[in-house]
Amino acid sequence: MADMKETWTTLASLLGTLAFCQTILRNVLPPQLRSASLKFLKRALGCYYSYCYFEITKNDGVNELYNAVQLYLSSFVSASCSCLSLSRAPNSSSTTFALTNNDCIADVFDGVSVQWEHVVIQSQSQPSRGEKRFFTLRIRKCDRERILDSYLDHIMDKANDIRRKNRERFLYTNSHGCWRQVPFKHPSTFDTLAMDPERKRDIMEDLRDFVAGKAFYQRTGRSWKRGYLLYGPPGTGKSSMIAAMANFLGYDIYDLELTKVRSNSQLREFLTNTSSKSIIVIEDIDCSVSLPKRLNAQQAAPRRAAHGGEDRNDNTITLSGLLNFTDGLWSCCGSERIFVFTSNHIEKLDPALLRSGRMDMHIYMSYCSYPALKILLRNYLDIEAEDLGEVVASELREAVEKANMTPADISEVLIKNRRNKGRAVGELLEVLKARAERNENGELREECQLNEVEQEEQEEQEKRALESSEDGSDFDDDSSY
């Protein structure tokens, strides 16, 4: 009762204040100014509190926008709504969340709040016509002009991203003059990759920045591409890193086998036939083909003359052809592309290939470190190094840092004994200690040097064979794309 009395009192005093203000305004403001300010006030309040509604209907034909909105909303409804509709497409392993019928959800874009409603209306009069489904978007009138177009573009982009992540991806390889594709199903991810977690975080951060960098690349006049050079001994995870990158970004991979490319112009054609949002890989760039250096005009003339006036660059791949591939005008056709070169011997690469702008990030894939070993133990044996006890853990740490063993070699030991975790750790420790000892005695260095000499001789022979067949007769000459 007391509350009621208080409410009435407040209301009466509010009305009194309003009447007082009205009298003051009437006496103080001239009539024209008064009506103008009233109009302005009405318009401002009207605009703020009135809304536009947009219907996005599911057509019998295809309404791209309806499908995009559905996908876009499904990416965050699961976190915000308590009642959801769940579905799973045939042969799919993932569940799709969606708004239930006639349910609403709020979204914020560029600081503006909007609301979505999923409306389903059953046709009462003509049941045979089934139901009408649409999304209603509610935006304040004053925000419509500013955000509607960009918001819808944002939804289309996000939906495309989601589609790309859900769709089957492909690994392309060049063969017989064209790209051939196979489904890409490599299971490597940044979680399974054994390397220092901080370096892994840096790489993931760099990839995220790249993907979100469309505006930055446009503003700075740079083409939207990035180059990574992965180098280090065999078996340290260079290929696994490429697969992890592709899985992380949802990109396709184009694995370019340079030895199967006839000429610079064919190289360019391969490039123009790649899609955007892809990773273009050249593995073992130091030994995949011998690249004649760029020739200046004086050097080129005698060579042209020796080949009947023809420019030999039309029949071979040259370093400048490869540089143009990654950095020239042709590299900008399409966008959002990543180039990855791998090498076991960075010192053999031409510095022109390594300069930033071409290879923006040089990533050293090292022998297994202790933090990397901890990841392998977790992935292969499902054990945390700390749970092994202080003594074993510190023995492992000491041995692995001295052993210079690759993650590939360590994985082999773990796979072999994965049913018996105790035995796996014991054998790994033995192997690591033995390697560390041989390392300290310099035996491994000698072995590596011998292997390197043998490998260099073999590469030299391959180069000579390639040079003698430079007329291109060895290459596949089907040039359909």
Ligand SMILES: Nc1ncnc2c1ncn2[C@@H]1O[C@H](COP(=O)(O)OP(=O)(O)OP(=O)(O)O)[C@@H](O)[C@H]1O
């Ligand atoms: N860093 C790593 N993390 C997880 N697994 C690894 C790693 N490095 C190697 N492996 C394991 O070893 C196998 C071979 O590794 P991978 O082919 O990625 O090495 P690479 O450096 O590309 O070797 P190469 O230079 O001979 O091509 C992989 O299938 C993977 O199981």
